[in-house]
Amino acid sequence: MGNPIHCSAEEMVAHLQSAVEDVFQTMLNTMITLIDAGCAEGAPRAALPSGGEPARVQFEAVVPFSGPRNGAVVLQCTAEGAMDIARGLLMLEAGCSVPLEEVQDAIGECANMVSGSLKTRALDPYGVFHLGVPQFGTSSADASRRSAGQLAFRMSEGCAAVEVWMEESAAA
């Protein structure tokens, strides 16, 4: 049995972009500016710009999924990007500070919604998949997983990146 998900890497990235735009336009009333997209190996933080220095990912939420293929959707943000997402979801004024635990919760919910939108577009056509609850700071490298697509984007303040990881097909 081969890969039960027949969506190409390019299609997965397109689905990912649509899912992110759907969530950001509907729930944050924010347009995003795409910085980079692709399906290269490695964490999406590599695509985050930071004025010539390595980007500092301050917040990370991981939503695992299970089904014909197991995997996860990872949302990573700079501190400014995370604060921007939290303010957008909570409809707070620019510059308004949000407590860290509320920022983390907002990042988790944002990742959850992006994962749900992506699941509807890219996974559900290929079988029954289930999403897990968001986890924080757990996207350590795993040799059994590979990147199926990633994109990085800029918001009104700060940057964020989303990546889809999938385990290698168990059935050979």
Add this chain to the structure above:
Amino acid sequence: MNKVLIVDDSSTMRKIIMRVLRQAEIAVDNVIEAGNGVEGLAALGANPDIGLILSDVNMPEMNGIDFVKAIRSSHTKEQLPVIMVTTEGGGAMVNTAMELGANGYVCKPFTPDSIRSALEPYVG
């Protein structure tokens, strides 16, 4: 409408739903929050006059499916409407929730209009 119970493990989402209820001009006397199905059942026990429930599906401890199942053992769909608010639109878990007695569902991300449409049959 008397009391509304919002069950979601994300405090952000509970705040968003409360804000959208106001934006949608849905008259609510009081909103009670719970972080999962277990807390939701406890809130229902303490507030028997809750008239409408909005519940997430994916939650720790007790998910929305088991929560609906537990509610339907004591309340009919007419007595206590339950609307699922979920990222899993059209997925297997939503279908299961509907089969177990949820009155409807709203997909995240949502607009105030989609919340209003889902709640209209149950609010004055």
